[in-house]
Amino acid sequence: MGWANCSLFEMHINRVSSVSTDPLNFECPADFEIEPFIKELKKKFPLQEESETSIHRTYCDTFDWRLYAQGGTLDIESSDSGLRLNWRQEGAISDTRRIDRPPRFVWDFSAVALRSRLEPVLEMRALLPQAEIECRCRRFKWLNRDRKTILRLYIERNRVLDPDKGQSYELNSRIRVLPVKGYHKPVQRMAKALANHPGLTPASECQLSAALSAIGRRPLDYSSKLAIRLEPQMRSDVAGQIILRHLLAALKANEAGLRADLDSEFLHDFRVAVRRTRSALGQLKGIFPPEVVDRFAPRFAWLGRITGPTRDLDVYLLNFDDYKASLPVSIRDDLDPLYDFLKARQKQAHQEMVKALDSPDYRQLIDEWSDFLLAPLPEKPSAPNALVPIQALADRRIWRIYLRILKQGRAIGAGTPAEALHELRKQCKKLRYLMEFFQSLYPKDRIKRLIKILKGLQDNLGDHQDLEVQEQTLKAFSREMMESRSVPSETLLAMGLLVQDLDRRRRRARGEFADRFADFASADHQASFRALFDSRQHREEP
């Protein structure tokens, strides 16, 4: 993803360094005696105890851990004094503020600075609770001679909630030192005293990992990227099972989120898993008996069909802001009824989709499919390619599709009908999936580079087709809206302009195809593909 390089850390290092209130944290051993400890501490420091509070702390992240992957965590604390949102970077608080209600999407953030920081990271993904901690907090303040607070000390008892099991687990108590800006000496003295106290160990500010491990989870336990490890000499049917099991896991992982429509990406990832599964079944012909492919392929096609309409509408909704922005300012708001229309449609499509997923067809498919993927493979399989080493099969498949793409692409001229580009797009997708399935069989940076080259072409083909589909669908929508007389004519007018704009962009994408393809098929790039995948070439050691 593009934003991976632009480190959030850099973006607001300014703030982190200037807020010198990085708390210092210590973990107490399980058998720690709090009362004697406090007594002793009070002898050394002029501490005054304030009232005890309880805080419910919820660590939030997207389903695919976008914040954590960037070295950030977001937690929302709920206590007597309301809701507070803490954004921590590399363990230290870099933004903390009161909020009225927890944000679900990045557009719910009212603080502009934080919103623009998180926008490119979160995009359209919802923030979901990843870990919940119940905290009882004893608070102490260190007063100087003017009775001014110059340091705060919290002793926290924490319980992690496991919402799945309805249970909670005690974590070790923690001691947190919260410096007051501009008062350094007390911090040093307190930190030293705590560090020297027997039993106390320095702990990270962030409790997320500790909390997750208490409920048997870990951060980054879902990613939409495939990370499949294969060995070159593996039997192809074994490798095939591994790949398909990964895809089934992705499919299952997204099911609950897409049913609840938490955000659009659960369905997206689900559909990608379905498409990849279909592609794998088609491409890996000959490693499983043909009955298997016949038994499952049509059912995964069905799964693709029943999830299609909702995804299409999701895409229009995600694009809506861009649609508006493409119109002249004066008529942008005229488009709003389209949003309501899309939203209503999406809701309906989603309901129908869920109904289909509730059917026995779906449950049976998943059960049978997972039985098949977990069943031991026969020692002497009947399928012709089952025993071929996966490396050889991967080379062969990738190379064949690559040649097909070159051929189909070269046949496309300025006047070639759109169908040819759509067909080419399909082949590119197949190639992309194969390259991703088999990534681990090739040197990492070389395969990554070739995927990137392929992606350049895919983006162009994707734009071209998506714009065409959007254009046609919007036309169909406006006809419907006109017939039902449900929207003002201004809206139809605005939609007309929108269709024009989409058409202009589609033609531009079509115009760019020749260059993009020429780049993809350049002698240089061809040589790279050949070197990596053409098995007649002698491959250097990966």
Place this chain on the structure above:
Amino acid sequence: MRILATYSIKGGVGKTAAAVNLAYLAALDGAQTLVWDLDPQGAASFYFRIKPKVKGGGRKLIHRDRPIDDLIKGTDYDRLDLLPSDFSFRHLDLVLDQTKKPTRQMLSVLKPVADEYDYLFLDCPPNISLLSECVIEIADAIVSPVIPTTLSIRTLDQLTRFIEKNDCGNLEMMPFFSMVDRRKNLHREVIETLPEHCPNLLSALIPYASDIERMGIERAPLCSYSGKSRSAKAYRLLWDEIKRRLNDSRAVC
């Protein structure tokens, strides 16, 4: 960062009381807030129980020999920080005068923390000086307490003319009645007549009240120890009105 200066040519009219309480309310609302105690007498610092001491004094601060962020102190309240006063601030005029462009210099002193704070309150000493000219130029709003007496109104006129003369762009003038004693005929009369002549006068007014005076004993913002009192409510109304004004003026420019 929006800069609000509590300023008046007259002394003892409630500038510091306003700065301390408004800043407290801003922070309570969730805004990162900084108070800069520009008055060498250090009344604002006193209210926050912070020593009126700046390492290196006003000169090092203005010349940026010491980063402003190292001099800021956290108050006892969330999100509310203070840049304390220092006795050397009585020579701030001189120090500023020695720089080429005093206003720019002030801004560059503040720049390192400009992203960090949503509001900066400048608690100014009375009188017209080079410092007050700078303050007027960098501020988004002048929050000016006016005791409802004839004399105070004359000084308000003076200030208004002074600001007009300096041509301060989008500066919002926000006078408000301070230390209002309804039992006094003169106060009532002035309050009834002044708004006609002074359209930008805020409608919220701060009463003369002993609990506000008590701030000197409590050494804390009134709103922190007596949040539900009539006076605290008056400051709340004042702050809400100022926020509204600030938002409106932002919409215009």
